[in-house]
Amino acid sequence: MSDALELDMDAHRAPPERGSTRQLRRAHDRRPLIRMYELLVSVPVVAYLIWSVWTDPQLFTDWHMYAWAVAVMVADLLPVPTNVSMGFSLSFPLELSAALLFPTPTAAAIALLGATDARELKGEIPPLKALFVRSQIAVCVIAESAVFNHTVTRNLGADLGHVLRGPAWRLILPTLLAAIAGYALNTLFVATYHHFQHGKPIIATIRAMHEGVFGEFVLSYMALALFAVLVATSVSNLGVFAIFVFAAPLAFARQMFQRTHSLQEATNELAEKQAENEYQALHDSLTGMPNRMLFQLKLADAIEASRRVDSKLAVMLIDLDHFKEVNDTLGHHFGDLLLQEIGPRLSSVLRDNDLMARLGGDEFGIVLPELPSEDVAMRIADRLLEELEIPVSVEGLALDVSGSIGIALFPSQANDAEALLRRADVAMYAAKENGGGYELYDDEMDRHNPARLTLIGQVRPALESGEFVLYYQPKVRLSDGRAAGAEALIRWEHPSLGLVPPDEFIPLVEKTVLLRPLTHYVIETVLKQWREWADMGIRIPISINVSARSLLDQELADQVADQLRSWEVPPAFLRMELTESFLMGDSGRSTQVLDALSDVGVGLSIDDFGTGYSSLSYLKRLPIEEIKVDRSFVMQMHVDANDFMIVRATVDLGRNLGLRVVAEGVEDLATFDRLAEFGCDEAQGYYISRPLSAVEFTRWLSVRNLEMDAIRPDGRRESDQRDDPGRERLRVV
Structure with missing residues (x-):
């Protein structure tokens, strides 16, 4: 040729x-x-x-x-x-x-x-x-x-x-x-x-x-x-x-x-365009890093490879702490630049065959294949945290960033990608709750282990068969020791497990469609009980705990109003307690629900006050009428000077804002008296009484021979007369 x-x-x-x-x-x-x-x-x-x-x-x-x-x-x-x-x-x-x-x-x-x-x-x-x-x-x-x-x-x-x-x-x-x-x-x-x-x-x-x-x-x-x-x-x-x-x-x-x-x-152009589209579909547009889709594909491949050679691998999930504050304070432009800087910095400490991806927002995922031992994963996590401790320079500003890392291992802790990611996620949130750092997954962290999943599957039948019961813990006025109300606490009388505390099943219920029927069951049971007591001459406010998710239900206020009318309960005798962490995640929808509940006449209270990051602007803006000092401060106020000052400052804050202040975790007479000296309004704890069934609570009130008809929802007697608080003290139950 x-x-x-x-x-x-x-x-x-x-x-x-x-x-x-x-x-x-x-x-x-x-x-x-x-x-x-x-x-x-x-x-x-x-x-x-x-x-x-x-x-x-x-x-x-x-x-x-x-x-x-x-x-x-x-x-x-x-x-x-x-x-x-x-x-x-x-x-x-x-x-x-x-x-x-x-x-x-x-x-x-x-x-x-x-x-x-x-x-x-x-x-x-x-x-x-x-x-x-x-x-x-x-x-x-x-x-x-x-x-x-x-x-x-x-x-x-x-x-x-x-x-x-x-x-x-x-x-x-x-x-x-x-x-x-x-x-x-x-x-x-x-x-x-x-x-x-x-x-x-x-x-x-x-x-x-x-x-x-x-x-x-x-x-x-x-x-x-x-x-x-x-x-x-x-x-x-x-x-x-x-x-x-x-x-x-x-x-x-x-x-x-x-x-x-x-x-x-x-x-060739078509092939290049197709390759470009595939790249864009598998990579994050902001950082250029692999995205969640590519991460999951590579994780599945790594798991299959590990199965073939009988090796280990680890999955890490990283969440940047306080990234929301950077966005809210400096704007999303700075947040985007921060993410672009963080990705390559963290990738630099990984091994050549490791994969790091941005999964969305401020969350990153890492696959560590061919892992000799879990100690290697721990050392890599330490190096990642060390990198995060170095301030990130963004347009001349040095930003301090920290992170929480969750680690899950294959095959010892999970046998497939979905379970591995979920357990790494559980470990990450455990690390976040512990203030940052890293955590290796443990069954004790997981609210979704098989035993608990079995338990949550039994919630609906338990609702239908009446296995959920309410216990009532008394609250008393510190000025005279008389009953000021009660807090309703749910328990599950499980046929085989016995009395199941709420922290065993409530977190799971909150993530299911069963939250609404369970909330309605509690409200209806409380109002029914109040009506029974009122018919006996006992008229005291009852508080119930409400999930933050329930406050996204726009129909909640109307349903509460219907129940109040149905049981002929004055709205002021029903109080709803919200966790302080709710304030940080407050949204416009939940604020509307709170305003609607306040318009109905229901009292609103902040539970566990002092454990979160409450802003005084929230206390001023939201229709809150009561704060409850968390038990962790009250129980240690006689042995820890810091707790003593926190409790005293909280009481002063509440009084200055015109809020009713309730102290939780009162376990002895000395604490009771000291809170009274501070001017705290009400107390609750084992010194006064443990949570009681409705029958036991009725008996508790009868034994104390209190003037039940004379107590109003605001904690004051009908008459202006005040008893000497030193003349009559409550005895321990």
Whole structure:
């Protein structure tokens, strides 16, 4: 096939933008082995032609020879677009026709003189390589000439001139055999050069040359060899102008190359676009890191690989602490820049085969495959936390960032990706509750272990069968020790587990659709009990604990109002206690519900006050009328000066804001008296009474012989008379 495939594997490498000719030459591989190969091909060709000129100079005096060489040069210099890594030339039919028309030395000289690489004229390839490209084409022409002449003279039994003047069909077979010989030799030159340059096996290169669109076009291009027959048979009539017989097929071949190139370009663009879309679908647009989808795919692959080789892996989930404050204070622009800085910093401490992804918001995930032991995961977690301790500079501001890390191990703690992620999430929240750092998953952390999941599946039947009961813990006025109300506390009288405390099932119920029916059950039971006590002459406020999720229920206030009317309970005798953490996550929807409850007349109280991050603006804005000092401060106020001051300051704060103050966790007389001195309004705790069933609570009130009708919801008696608090004290139950 002659020079249809030029021997330059670097033809499509982009040269240096501002490089000199010398730099471009250096870009080509010039190892001694390749130079030796180039010399091995070039020297014999040059020697053969010198010997031919010396022995028969008449072979090189025909001006037609030089016209043919010019035609070959013009065809070589025509730009042929191609997507393969090998140059492609349109001069093959002209060189083949030279092998048919001219003696072998003359045809070889035409190929050596005419075969031209545009880069050779620009000085972009070394001289030896340029000579080698010309020489290997000349060798192919020599082979074509030898095969053609041998076939004509031996098989057709006639001299060449007689055959060329005869019917054209007699030349078809010799021409095709010559073309195949030249093509095979040229292909071998290409594959051998590629082997020396890149180390790829010769057979593999030949196979690659004949695959896909390019391979199909190369084979069809062989049909142009038949035009050499037309040229050879028309030379006697047209002379050198027979060269123009190739004009139409060469133009057609070039157009086909352009169409093939355009098709390949479109295919490549489509593939690039598809790859770009896949990249965007699997990577975070802000940080460029893998996203949740890619994280889950890689995690699944890592788990399968670990199963095959019986190895361990770990999953880490990282949540940045106080990231919301950065967004709220400085704006989302700073938050985005912070995330862009944090990702690469944390990735720098990981191993080469570890994967880190941004899962959303300020949460990151890490897969640690091929884990020798869990100690390695712990050390990596320590290094991650150390990186987070270094302030992050964002537009000149040094931002302090910390994080909470949850770790789960495969296969000891989970056998699939979903369970592994959920348990890492449980560990992360445990770390966050402990003030940051990292935590390795433990069954005790998990509210969703099998035993608890079984328990939550029994909630609905328990509601229907009445297994949930309410206990009531008394609250008394510190001014005179008389009953001021009660807090209703739910318990589950499980048929096989006994009395189940609320912290065993309430957190699970809060995440299910059972929260609303359970809340309605508590409200209805409390109001029913209040009506029974009121019919007995006992009229005291009852408090119930309300989940923050219940305050997103826009129908809650209307349903409470309906229940109050149904049981004929004055709204002031029902109080709802909210956890202080609710204030931090307060939303517009929950504020509307609180306002609606206040409009109904229900009292609102903040439970566990002092344990969260309450803002005084919330106490002012929300319709709160009571705060409850958390038991953790009250129980230690006699042994911890800080707790003492916190309790006293909280009581003063409540009084100054006009709020009723209730102290929880009162366990002894000294604490009771000290709270009374502070001016605290009410107390609740084991010193007064443990939580009691409704029957026991009724008996407790009767034993104390309190003036039940004289107590109003605000904790004051009907009369203005005040008993001496020292004259009558409550006895311990």
